[in-house]
Amino acid sequence: MSEQLQFTFDVNGENFTSAGEASVATKKNLRMLGYPPDIIRRVAIAMYEGEINMVIHAGGGFATVTVYPDKIEIILKDNGPGIADVALAMKEGFSTAPENIRSLGFGAGMGLPNMKKNTDTMTIESELGVGTTITMTVNT
């Protein structure tokens, strides 16, 4: 197997202010690698939404971005409470975010659907009390 370019990030779950730093770094890396702006934006939006979710719901986690010859893969893994009903969570407008998060401009129930919209594939593996792993790919 050929060696892939990979970036890993520790997403700090205790600081809402720093949420998004992994997505910012990824955006810069992809720009340096010369990807077109629309591809970079789709990756950045999907990853940023996921990062915000990890901070809001799961107390942080890990993000891994792997650059393949034909796609970019983003894996977001947390050890949070898990998603009770994934199908329900995918519905636009459904949110379990607390009021304080809504007052910060998030938690409108658009995150997961928007992640799906901006990527070519997205899978959610979640177990209550164990955590959630979201794998997304954007074809390049």
Add this chain to the structure above:
Amino acid sequence: MKISKVAEILEAEILCCEELADSEVCSACGSDMMSDVLAFVKDQAVLLTGLVNTQVIRTAEMMDMRCIVFVRSKKPSEEMLELAKKNGMVVMATERRMYEACGMLYANGLNNYNK
């Protein structure tokens, strides 16, 4: 429309990156919900908002926006301005309310259909 013209129309004070105010922008959006900006906005260069926290700057960065207008006299923190500077975003603040500010820009030709 030049970003400097946006500031002039809204009688806004430019708070950072004034040297980039000569740049042209051709569309804008107004929202206090960053979730909606991330989900519904496409290719809008100016964000008008009354929400003040660092994620406003990050959201604008993800969307490749070039100018943020804080309405209702909201003032961003130094931390936010530093983040905006790093990304080369012009930040300004106006006393106008959201509806008014959007209407004024739209009426002056900054609408999303004249691209």
